[in-house]
Amino acid sequence: MKTDGGSDTAKRRAGERAAEEVEDGFVVGLGTGSTTAHAIRAIGRAVADGRDIRAIPTSFQSRQLALEVSIPLTELDAVDRVDLAIDGADQVVDDPDAAARGALIKGGGAAHAREKLVDTAADRFVVVADPSKLTDRLERSVPVEVLPDAHTTVADRIDAMEGEPTLRTAERKDGPVVTDNGNLVLDCAFGRIGDPAALAATLSAIPGVVEHGLFVGVADATYIGTDDGVEVRHY
Numbered sequence: 001m002k003t004d005g006g007s008d009t010a011k012r013r014a015g016e017r018a019a020e021e022v023e024d025g026f027v028v029g030l031g032t033g034s035t036t037a038h039a040i041r042a043i044g045r046a047v048a049d050g051r052d053i054r055a056i057p058t059s060f061q062s063r064q065l066a067l068e069v070s071i072p073l074t075e076l077d078a079v080d081r082v083d084l085a086i087d088g089a090d091q092v093v094d095d096p097d098a099a100a101r102g103a104l105i106k107g108g109g110a111a112h113a114r115e116k117l118v119d120t121a122a123d124r125f126v127v128v129a130d131p132s133k134l135t136d137r138l139e140r141s142v143p144v145e146v147l148p149d150a151h152t153t154v155a156d157r158i159d160a161m162e163g164e165p166t167l168r169t170a171e172r173k174d175g176p177v178v179t180d181n182g183n184l185v186l187d188c189a190f191g192r193i194g195d196p197a198a199l200a201a202t203l204s205a206i207p208g209v210v211e212h213g214l215f216v217g218v219a220d221a222t223y224i225g226t227d228d229g230v231e232v233r234h235y
Helices: 008-019 034-048 060-068 112-121 148-160 196-204
Strands: 027-030 054-057 084-087 091-093 125-129 142-146 164-167 184-189 209-212 221-225 230-234
Touching: 008 034, 008 084, 008 125, 008 221, 008 230, 027 034, 027 112, 034 060, 034 084, 034 125, 054 060, 084 112, 112 142, 112 209, 142 148, 142 196, 148 164, 148 184, 196 209
Parallel strands: 027 054, 027 084, 084 125, 125 221
Antiparallel strands: 142 184, 142 209, 164 184, 221 230
16 A cells, blocks of 8 residues: 655655754654655654654554664653654645645555544654655545454444445465554545545544544645655645
């Protein structure tokens, strides 16, 4: 389900530019994905240069990379604040006239529940992306993490909303994707989403839904890497 898209140069520029926001003494939320990985490596280099940084990973993947580059790790319940979260996105509304400007779809890597927990807890949340992730309206399938016993009833509710739920299946193993939290993921197609905030509220209210991949009004800025540099959008 996770799509890479974009050039590695664009991703690296976005990730490294966001990492420049990390100051000495910061607690940083580390998102998941190929663009965020560049930010994590840049933060690792800052730690190697003597900067005091602690990080909260949002997935097994980001935890392993943070350990690989020797970033000290902590937990959300062990800190007083999270100064900055850096995370990627599967799609970002980039229309300056859209009411949902800056809204995201996340969850291609099935880590969106913990990502949302950390990203919303941070004083500042910046998105790292390449131009392939930009859109005038969200239209990708929305990942919905569900309790295993609830996946059929939640799918029925999505059907009733005229959505098309598909249980995400694992690659190179039989059966569904299981999240780091031990849950399942329904990828729910709604077509072009006219009101992401309303859909987010409706999905959150369905019993059995742990978290969904609509991030509305959460991001403070997006760093868009290109082959020529980095463009910044502030919200």
